[in-house]
Amino acid sequence: MIELVRPTVDLADSWWAMVDDFGDETMHGSSYRPGDRDVLRDPEAFEEWVDWLGRMERPDEALPEGRVPSSNRWIVRDGRVVGTIAVRHGLTPSLLVEGGHIGYAVAPGSRRQGVAGEALGLALALAASRGIDPVLVTCDAENTASTRTIRSRGGMLEDERDGVLRHWVRTGAPAQPIGAGPVETRQARLVPITGPEAVAMRAGERRADWAEGYPREDDLDAVGMMRGDPDAWSPRHVVRRSDGLAVGSIGCFGPPEDGVVEIGYGLVPEARSRGLMTDVLSAMVRSLEAAGLSVVAHTEPGNVPSHRVLARLGFTRVEETGSGTSGEPGAEWLWARDVRG
Template sequence: MTALVRPDARLHASWAACVHEFGPETVHGAGLWHREGPVDLTRAGLEELLALWGPYADPAAALPEGSVHCDYLWITAGDEVIGFLAVRHRLNAWLLEEGGHIGYSIRPSRRRQGHASAALALGVRRAAGLGLDRVLVTCDEDNVASARTIETNGGAYEDSRNGKRRYWVATGISAAARPTADGRSAAPA
């Protein structure tokens, strides 16, 4: 069964195998851009990434200018890491144009098994939990499989920009039910 889990060093070997399988391919949603140079697939390299990712999940943490809070999650099937998914808490200018609220990747050997659709559905639910009433999800113009995954999850195509198809997906909460800054519902009682 496809699940989203918080990154955990106990799954180091599976994480390293997953990242390695992508090879030179871009790994969307993995948060690997936080370190420069090649990805260190050792346990120490993963622990460094875990420390780097920590503040991004904490809405109270100060982040570098231009960054947004983000939940980095691993897509798993049992104890196997089969991909990555990031849920960004808000959009900055670049994310609005190209990156979106949710980015995800499934390792090549586990594609075409329904994991991307299941993971995206779980990511949309996570976004609803953050109070987002809709999320932007993008894919490359020529990525027919990803476009189909987004459309299967209710994505409404808006337009294409800079080689990216842009879709909006409703999370199932109304704008009036979004939590306010203090966590209470904005809807009248």
């Protein structure tokens, strides 16, 4: 039986036996490097390190630069540590390219026995309980065994970057039905824009909690459609948790029609390419779907980053709509989500 166990000094002997099995190999998802051995062999240092691994799960824990809150677990089979796995609660620019949300490693003596697949499945459930959906899982392009494991758990390949395959896996994390209040995401709060804020945005005012470049023209177009008090369908500030700044907006193009609602979104340039929009759009879409709605979106054909975000979340392009300024077809692409995936 495979379990994911919080690091504990009670498994110290089994941990070190696993470390010896790895030898000089990198233990992904462990926060351990071979050079740590001399220090951590001291029982007091080992206990302090194990305690720190547990504290990394707390959102208020001060972490070194480049680290994100993480749920660190040891893969245990029949009472013996056979691997390590970590569920990272967010993505840095570096993790977005290599590392992803989940890093894991199985000791050489326990490979090709289904351990990695079971452990990854449990880690995906842990990610879902944390509200993370979808999850990015990466592996070296030459690691065919890891590639098979990821794809067996629903991984969809987005691309290869510098020899690293980047897969997205949907976890089915639960969500509250959309309402007039904020939507909480892992990296942001989606806060309905008030009437006075909309007036200030259209008047060109600048506020201390608005990032440079916010509001964008698209944000102004969104608030221009507001009528009366904010409701579930109104535009929302994307307020980044890391610094409290509004860095973009997301919302619906009016109330649903026949159970379908269209969503629009965007971020200021400095907030892009960090996984924020995937996190934000995922939470918003799941809240809309929890209210029994189907979600669609339109994009321009050349907006490749938006295409990638939508594809990660299970949207597929269903048709071309509209026409350009010269009447050419296909000025917009319509995307819809397959909620069965």
